[in-house]
Amino acid sequence: MHLRRRLAVGLVLVGTLHAPAARAGAPTSGSEPTASTSAATEEPVDNHASRPPPGLEAAQPEPPAPTEVRGTAVERPPAPAPPVAPRDERSMVSRGLPQQLDLSLGWVAGNVGLSLLLLLLLVGAAQLFNDTIRANHDDLARRLRAVSERLAALERLSGAGGVAPQLVGFVAVAGAVGLLADPDVSLSTRTAAQMVGMSAAFACLVLVYDGLAARAVARSSGLRFRYQLYPLGLAVAVGSMLVSRIFHVAPGVVYGLVAGFVFAAPVAGRQEGAAYARATAVTYATVIVAFVLHREITGPGVAGSGFASIALDTATAAVCVGGLQSAVVQLLPMRFVNGEKVAEWSRIAWFGLLVLGLTLYLQLVVRPAPGSASWESVWFGAALVVAAVGLWGMYHVKERREERRGPTGQGRSDELAAAG
Secondary structure (H helix, E strand, C coil), rough: CCCHHHHHHHHHHHHHHHHHHHHHCCCCCCCCCHCCCHHHCCCCCCCCHHCCCCHHHHCCCCCCCCCEEEEECCCCCCCCCCCCCCCCCCCHHHCCCCCCCCCHHEEEEEEEEHHHHHHHHHHHHHHHHHHHHHHHHHHHHCCCCHHHHHHHCCCCCCHHHHHHHHHHHHHHHHHHHHHHHHCCCCCHHHHHHHHHHHHHHHHHHHHHHHHHHHHHHCCCCCCCCCEECHHHHHHHHHHHHHHHHHHCCCCCCCCCEEEEEECCCCCCHHHHHHHEEEEEHHHHHHHHHHHHHHHHCCCCCCCCCHHHHHHHHHHHHHHHHHHHHHHHCCCCCCCCCHHHHHHHHHHHHHHHHHHHHHHHHHHHHHCCCCCCCCCCHHHHHHHHHHHHHHHHHHHHHHHHHHHHHHCCCCCHHHHHHHHC
16 A cells, blocks of 8 residues: 555656656647747758859859948058159250151251241341441440450460360360250269260360361461360350250250361461361261261160260260251351351352251251251240340440430430420
């Protein structure tokens, strides 16, 4: 009896302990199956069905990077820097020469026509200048006496010391022009090379133009000559390049005839004119050779290869520009240059040489090709016209005032009395 009671109590306790677990694990009647139960009853899902084939996983494009994340800009990697261009080591004179040249018949004919117009303008200004000087020679001599005396003293001083002081002055002026022609002056081999190139160009122009003419006169006359530095030419050379540098005119004005050769006795005008006509023709040939050489070696990166390349580039450019400018100025019919002497020997030769010089200058420097004209390079011609007109206007106004005053200075009072 007692054993049965104990077994019954044990069964009751065991049933009590297993009842909550059964109620929690099994669904009650009328209730929905749980997630675990439904998952167990569903068919298994093949997870590999939604994946791409093995060979296409790497070919899927990556999503674009967002430009903004919740209002904050995402920094993109910087773009690669463009390649650095080689530094242009050339002088201002060299940079002003053209890279393209149009030698077609129509273009060259246009430059010839423009050279004829420039010839009329320059010759007219030169004639006006000469007439004004002749008519007012005494007054100009009085006004410029101090300047003339100083220039004469400088010439005597330069000639008294022999050739050495004149060569020093020549190199100093050529070096100063070379410094002015350097766009970026610095203590470097580039600046030194440009100074050497400018000195070589000046020496070449003096030897070709004045040297050949002096030797021709010496052979025909038997007279001896000596080297002479021209102080006025030195001032013109430095001042011309300085003005070109200030107004950013490239290639600028390179007046290279800062020295020459003088004779111990006067030389006939026709004899000297023939010599300078031949020297001008040789100068034009030298200019053409220098221009061809310059085109062979020029370029922004070519001149940076060494001292010799920069010096040669500067020298050829200066000979080309300075030779044409100096020859054209020397052919003008003015008293202090050689144009009147050449015209006295042969007017046809003078006219042909001047037209040829102007045409070469327009073709090689001012107007080489369509779309590349640089008319500011003829500012020295415009300066001559302005100087001639200004000098004539000054004396014209002075003469009108003297006419109004009358011989006794009472002209104005007489006019007022007559009017009253």
